[in-house]
Structure formats: C-alpha cells, structure tokens
Amino acid sequence: MDRRKFLTATAGGTGALLLGGCGKKGGNVLKIASSLPRTGSAQGQTDTIVNGIKMAIEEYGGEIAGMKLQHQDMDDATAAQGQWDAAKEADNAREATADKDVMVFIGPYNSGAAKVSMPLLNEAGLLQISPAATWPGLTRKVPGEEKSGEPEIYRKSGKIHFCRVCPTDAIQGPLTAVFLGKELKAKTVYILDDKELYGAGIAGLFKKKCESPEVGIKVLGHQSIIATQANFKTLMKQIAELKPDAVYFGGTTQSGGPQIAIDMKNEPGLKDCPLIVPDGCYEDAFITGAGADTLNGRVYATIGGKDPSQLTGAGAEFVKKYKEKFKKDPEAYAAYGYEAAKVFLEAVKKVGKKDREELRKAVVETKDFTAGVLGKWGFDANGDTTLQVLTISKIENGKFNPVKTQE
Amino acid sequence: MFELFAQTESAGFTQYLLTGLVMGSLYALIALGYTMVYGIIELINFAHGDLFMLGSFLAWQLAQQVGVTTAAANGSAAIAATILLMLLVTPLACASLNVAVDRVVYKPLRNAPKLAPLVSAIGVSFVFMCIGQFWGGASKVKFPNLIPSDNLLDGTGLQFSWKDAMVIGVTLPTMIALTVFVRYTAMGKAMRATAQNPTAAQLMGINADRVIAVTFAIGGALAGVAAVVNGFYNESVEYQMGFQNGLYAFTAAVLGGIGNIPGAVLGGLVLGVVGELGKAYLGTEWSEVLIFGILIVILLFRPTGLLGARTREKV
Numbered sequence: 001m002d003r004r005k006f007l008t009a010t011a012g013g014t015g016a017l018l019l020g021g022c023g024k025k026g027g028n029v030l031k032i033a034s035s036l037p038r039t040g041s042a043q044g045q046t047d048t049i050v051n052g053i054k055m056a057i058e059e060y061g062g063e064i065a066g067m068k069l070q071h072q073d074m075d076d077a078t079a080a081q082g083q084w085d086a087a088k089e090a091d092n093a094r095e096a097t098a099d100k101d102v103m104v105f106i107g108p109y110n111s112g113a114a115k116v117s118m119p120l121l122n123e124a125g126l127l128q129i130s131p132a133a134t135w136p137g138l139t140r141k142v143p144g145e146e147k148s149g150e151p152e153i154y155r156k157s158g159k160i161h162f163c164r165v166c167p168t169d170a171i172q173g174p175l176t177a178v179f180l181g182k183e184l185k186a187k188t189v190y191i192l193d194d195k196e197l198y199g200a201g202i203a204g205l206f207k208k209k210c211e212s213p214e215v216g217i218k219v220l221g222h223q224s225i226i227a228t229q230a231n232f233k234t235l236m237k238q239i240a241e242l243k244p245d246a247v248y249f250g251g252t253t254q255s256g257g258p259q260i261a262i263d264m265k266n267e268p269g270l271k272d273c274p275l276i277v278p279d280g281c282y283e284d285a286f287i288t289g290a291g292a293d294t295l296n297g298r299v300y301a302t303i304g305g306k307d308p309s310q311l312t313g314a315g316a317e318f319v320k321k322y323k324e325k326f327k328k329d330p331e332a333y334a335a336y337g338y339e340a341a342k343v344f345l346e347a348v349k350k351v352g353k354k355d356r357e358e359l360r361k362a363v364v365e366t367k368d369f370t371a372g373v374l375g376k377w378g379f380d381a382n383g384d385t386t387l388q389v390l391t392i393s394k395i396e397n398g399k400f401n402p403v404k405t406q407e
Numbered sequence: 408m409f410e411l412f413a414q415t416e417s418a419g420f421t422q423y424l425l426t427g428l429v430m431g432s433l434y435a436l437i438a439l440g441y442t443m444v445y446g447i448i449e450l451i452n453f454a455h456g457d458l459f460m461l462g463s464f465l466a467w468q469l470a471q472q473v474g475v476t477t478a479a480a481n482g483s484a485a486i487a488a489t490i491l492l493m494l495l496v497t498p499l500a501c502a503s504l505n506v507a508v509d510r511v512v513y514k515p516l517r518n519a520p521k522l523a524p525l526v527s528a529i530g531v532s533f534v535f536m537c538i539g540q541f542w543g544g545a546s547k548v549k550f551p552n553l554i555p556s557d558n559l560l561d562g563t564g565l566q567f568s569w570k571d572a573m574v575i576g577v578t579l580p581t582m583i584a585l586t587v588f589v590r591y592t593a594m595g596k597a598m599r600a601t602a603q604n605p606t607a608a609q610l611m612g613i614n615a616d617r618v619i620a621v622t623f624a625i626g627g628a629l630a631g632v633a634a635v636v637n638g639f640y641n642e643s644v645e646y647q648m649g650f651q652n653g654l655y656a657f658t659a660a661v662l663g664g665i666g667n668i669p670g671a672v673l674g675g676l677v678l679g680v681v682g683e684l685g686k687a688y689l690g691t692e693w694s695e696v697l698i699f700g701i702l703i704v705i706l707l708f709r710p711t712g713l714l715g716a717r718t719r720e721k722v
Contacts, residue, residue: 041546079540082647195692224692228651231641234426234686237566258547262642266556268566289547289643293477 030067035092035107037077037084045283052337065352083254084113093117097124104344111135111198118154127360128162131336135201136170139382163383165339167304173205175390175406181215186245191222194251203250227255232263240269252280258289265294279303282332292398299395307402315373339372423687429571431679432578436633437656438671440626446602446666447622453528456653457535462501462634463644466493476551498631505627539646547645550638664715
C-alpha cells in the first residue's frame with residue numbers, strides 16, 4: 001500500500017531485514033491500539049467507544065506531522081467467556097508493546113483487565129489511556145485495601161504510564177450513597193456485588209459511605225452473587241423479608257444486572273423497591289436485557305461524568321456529529337473513547353515524532369485540556385482526571401433520564 | 408451470612424423447598440434428554456444444553472413474530488394461544504434438530520471408540536452456541552413476560568406464583584406421559600430392550616436405528632418444553648445459558664444414575680432443592696460448592712448414582 005515501503009523491502013531484501021527494518025519500514029505509520037471487549041454483551045458499549053476513537057482520528061485527516069494514523073482494534077473478550085478474558089488482555093498488551101509502531105494502548109474497559117495489562121505496559125513504557133476502567137486502586141491507594149499493594153504493583157518502572165479520562169469509583173460509589181440518602185430518603189439498603197474487582201470494589205466504597213455518620217444509611221446485608229446462575233429468586237425472597245428501602249448492585253450488565261432487576265420485579269415485596277446500579281450497567285444492553293417495563297421508574301444508574309444528553313458546547317456538537325455519522329445515539333462512553341484518543345493525538349501534534357517516552361510524558365502531564373468534548377480538565381499526579389462529576393439517571397420508557405448531577 | 412441465617416426462619420424453609428422443587432423439575436426435564444440418550448447409545452450428548460438454548464431463542468422469536476410480547480397489551484386468549492404455539496413448535500423443532508444432528512454427526516461414529524462421538528458432541532455444542540450468538544446477539548435477551556407473578560397462596564405466608572404453577576403444570580404431565588410411553592408402548596419396550604442389551608434387542612428384530620432416532624426426538628422435545636418453561640420462569644435468554652443449564656442437568660442425571668429415567672427426575676429435584684437451600688442458608692455464592700460437594704459424596708458411596716444400581720451393565 002505504500003510504494004516507498006514496497007521499494008525498500010524489495011531492493012534492500014535481506015539487508016533491510018537485518019538492519020533492524022522495524023524503525024524504517026513503518027516509519028510513517030503511527031498505530032493507536034485499543035483493547036476492549038468486542039465480543040460478548042459489552043459490545044454495544046465498546047462499539048460506541050471505538051466510534052469515538054475513529055471520530056477523533058478523522059478530525060486530523062488521519063495524519064499528523066507526516067505520520068499516518070492507524071487504529072488497531074483489538075478484542076480482549078472471547079466468545080466462550082462472553083466477556084473479557086485475562087489471557088486475551090495479556091496477549092493484546094504483549095502484541096502492542098512488541099509492535100514498534102504502537103504509541104498508545106487505549107483501554108481496557110474492565111478494571112479487572114487493567115490489572116492484567118498495566119504491569120506489562122508499564123515495563124515496556126507504553127502509554128495507556130483507559131476510557132472506562134474505574135476501580136480507584138489502579139492509580140492510588142484505597143483506604144482499607146493497603147494489603148493489595150496497589151497501585152505500586154502496576155508501576156514497576158516507577159513511572160506513571162496509565163491515565164484515565166473517566167472519573168473513578170472513589171467518586172461514583174460514595175456520591176451514590178449521598179444521593180440515596182438525600183434524594184431517595186432511604187434509611188436502609190441491601191448490597192449485592194458480582195465478586196469482580198470493579199463490582200465488589202464499587203460496592204465496598206458505596207457501603208463504607210452509607211455507614212459513615214454523615215449519610216447514616218443502615219446496610220441490612222451484603223452478598224456476592226454468581227453471575228451465571230439462572231435466577232436469584234431465593235435471594236430476592238430473603239432480601240424482601242428485610243424490607244430494605246433500596247437495593248444496590250455493584251456489577252455490570254454482563255455479570256447479572258438485568259437478571260437481578262427481573263427477579264426483583266417478580267418478588268412481590270421488592271417490585272417497587274428502587275434498584276441502583278453503577279456505570280457497568282449504564283448501557284442500552286442493560287435495558288434490553290431486563291426489559292424496559294421491568295425497569296421503568298424504579299431503577300437508577302450512575303455514571304462518573306455526564307450522560308451524552310447533558311454535554312454542552314463542543315460536547316453537544318460531538319453528539320450531533322456522532323448521530324449523523326453512525327445513525328445512532330452515542331452511548332455513555334462514546335465521549336470518553338473520543339476524549340482518550342483526542343488527548344493523545346494532541347500530544348502527538350505537540351511532540352511531532354514517534355517516541356513512546358516523550359508521548360507518555362506529554363499525555364500524563366496534560367493540564368487544562370480543552371480540545372475535547374468534556375470541558376476543561378487535566379490529569380492529576382496519579383493519572384486520574386480532575387473531572388469530578390457523577391450523573392444519576394432514572395430509567396424511564398427505556399431511556400436513561402438524568403435526574404441529578406453531583407460534583 | 409450468619410445474620411441472614413437468623414432472619415430466614417419464618418416461612419423460610421418451606422418456601423425454599425418449594426422454589427427448589429420448581430427449579431428441580433426444570434433441571435429434570437433437561438436431564439431426561441441426557442439420560443435417555445446415554446441409556447441407549449452410551450453417548451454423553453454435551454450439545455443437549457445448547458439445544459435447550461436454541462429452543463429458548465426459538466420460543467422468544469415466535470413471540471416476536473406473533474407480536475405478543477407483553478401481558479398488558481394483549482388479551483388472555485391471545486396470550487394462551489401464543490403459549491400453546493410455543494409449546495407446540497419449539498419441542499417439534501428441537502426434536503427434529505436433535506434427530507438431524509444424530510443422523511449427520513453421531514450415526515457415522517456409532518461403532519467408533521466412545522470418545523469420538525463425545526468430542527463431536529462438544530463440537531456440536533460450540534456450533535450451537537455460535538448460532539445462538541448470531542441469532543440473538545451477545546447480550547441477554549428479555550423473554551416476554553406473559554405469565555403473571557401474582558401469589559396464589561396469599562395469606563399462608565408462602566409464595567407460589569402462576570409462573571411456578573406453570574413450571575409444575577407443564578413438567579409433571581410431560582414426565583408422566585414419558586413414563587407411560589416408556590412403560591406401556593411397544594416403542595417404549597423396544598427402547599428399554601435396546602438399553603439393556605443392544606445386540607440381543609437387534610437379534611429379536613428391533614430396529615435399533617429407529618429406536619435411537621426416537622430417543623433423540625424425545626430428548627430434543629423435552630429440551631424444547633424446558634426451553635419454553637424456563638423462558639417464562641426466568642424471563643431471559645442468552646447464548647451462554649446452555650452451558651450452565653446443561654452442566655446442572657448432566658449432574659442431575661449422574662446423581663440419579665445416568666441412563667435411568669426416574670433417576671434423572673430424582674436427581675433434578677435433589678439438585679434443585681439442595682441448590683435453593685444452599686443459596687438460602689449458605690449464601691448465593693456457595694450454593695454451587697454445596698451442590699457439587701454433595702454430588703461427590705453421593706458418588707463415593709453410590710458410584711452408580713441414587714437409582715443407578717438397576718442398570719449395572721451401563722457402567
């Protein structure tokens with residue numbers, strides 16, 4: 001496809017290969033790798049992230065400083081698992097670090113997967129930007145979780161290579177508890193989680209805030225579920241006996257969210273009880289999985305950041321362009337996929353060459369970034385976004401309807 | 408966990424027993440398919456769970472085609488007709504598919520070593536799973552909620568909804584019909600004869616191929632019935648559901664004594680009850696440990712399963 005590349009390859013023959021052709025051969029291709037669960041039920045949400053990345057690349061005409069921008073869409077899920085797979089995520093990380101043209105690794109979607117790829121990428125010094133992994137421990141110490149050794153275990157080289165454009169669960173979990181107490185006037189809550197790093201993590205943060213004196217919600221119980229079980233009817237009967245004011249589920253659409261909503265609806269004692277789910281369920285697949293009428297007016301979903309319908313200025317423009325281009329409403333994480341690619345591409349523009357270390361530094365040190373669609377933000381010393389917003393949406397008529405934004 | 412233990416005493420035990428029996432009869436329906444096929448040709452049909460999954464998608468598709476997807480927007484006549492249609496078409500389709508798979512995949516391997524058809528069955532299972540994913544997508548799909556979940560036992564402190572009633576109301580007659588068929592019809596007799604001694608049965612003039620085809624047809628039909636019932640009961644369908652349900656049903660069949668029809672039913676019921684009681688008293692996350700732990704203990708003392716001793720030549 002590239003004439004010069006073709007000529008070098010044929011004329012140079014073995015010589016080109018021996019003389020470390022890597023640097024020369026792809027001299028003007030810059031690859032943006034992304035590793036997201038593209039198979040399985042998170043696909044709707046990751047499609048929208050990839051669309052966001054593509055839109056950002058297109059804005060530069062696919063080229064910066066003579067370097068052709070190429071997006072490499074990697075999948076970290078398997079059909080057999082139906083969701084992310086640790087081995088696949090590790091493979092992707094290795095493939096990306098081995099390819100000298102890859103300058104950034106966008107992803108992953110799941111915090112559990114981040115745990116796998118982060119140490120690998122850190123060692124190789126490859127920049128990683130996640131649009132959606134929200135477990136706080138990835139970037140900083142979480143009180144009460146010191147034993148895990150986070151986040152140092154991800155930073156063997158001592159440098160920060162991982163940053164994220166989405167607010168973490170350290171904001172989402174506690175602010176959800178505040179919302180539950182203040183707005184829904186709940187006095188008691190029952191907590192469920194899916195045992196995963198993300199789900200159990202956010203449920204724990206939520207629980208801690210509920211029990212704090214300023215919120216003062218009584219936690220009636222906390223159980224982990226097994227996502228593959230056919231139903232949770234018995235569990236719901238037990239919860240119904242405790243008569244909680246609300247139920248919280250820390251988990252994703254893939255790890256049991258819809259089934260919990262369905263079984264609550266069928267349990268007479270819980271059919272009007274509010275259910276609150278975090279951003280792992282903030283996607284259309286959650287609504288189609290549980291059925292719009294199952295969720296109507298009773299189920300709340302939270303997301304760190306804003307719902308696409310709330311974006312203003314450049315954000316609103318983005319939503320409009322997205323709709324024109326893909327003939328679909330963007331899902332919640334579209335803007336974060338876009339923002340992750342955008343902050344990187346701006347750094348490429350500044351640095352002007354393919355240098356992993358310089359690009360890493362340029363991105364991690366981003367302050368007061370305004371070129372994107374989320375408003376003005378930057379990365380703090382840990383690599384977390386300074387954006388601290390939580391949106392709570394009520395699911396009504398099959399749509400996420402923002403009812404409250406907390407900062 | 409222990410907090411819960413204290414709180415679940417009221418109507419608890421009876422309630423969990425009831426739910427367990429309902430879940431158990433679902434497992435039993437699927438387990439029958441495993442056990443019958445094993446009884447005749449000693450094949451563990453690993454694709455059976457995924458056949459059940461395809462049946463679920465078919466039932467869901469039927470409701471979409473007819474346009475009856477909510478209880479509110481349709482009269483009870485339309486709903487009853489839709490349910491009947493599902494209960495008629497799905498088992499029929501599943502039976503045909505099962506027979507077809509046997510013809511194409513397992514039949515040529517009839518005299519091959521036992522492992523060959525077993526591996527083929529695993530292959531078929533993956534093919535079915537991919538068809539399911541292609542058909543219904545990767546996400547969970549909502550099964551139409553056509554059966555009300557009102558409590559029929561109000562005032563007793565127990566809960567038994569129309570949904571539970573439907574599971575029992577469909578599975579019980581199905582199992583009785585199956586027992587009658589196997590016990591009293593000529594074909595049933597031929598099946599039992601083939602299971603006991605295929606060579607002798609063939610020498611007595613029994614057409615083994617026909618018996619095998621009928622077995623696959625009945626097993627498939629039962630999976631189809633289970634698919635419809637399960638769809639209404641759990642209200643969700645997913646391309647991966649075949650694996651979990653298949654594993655449970657297979658376990659039920661082994662627990663009861665694989666190859667033994669009443670054994671599969673008993674195994675299913677035991678599994679359902681133990682599973683629900685485990686969820687209630689040990690916590691949801693430990694119920695599977697309990698189920699499979701009990702399986703190991705039972706097999707230690709009765710290697711042929713609960714009722715397995717009657718068919719000693721099957722091991």
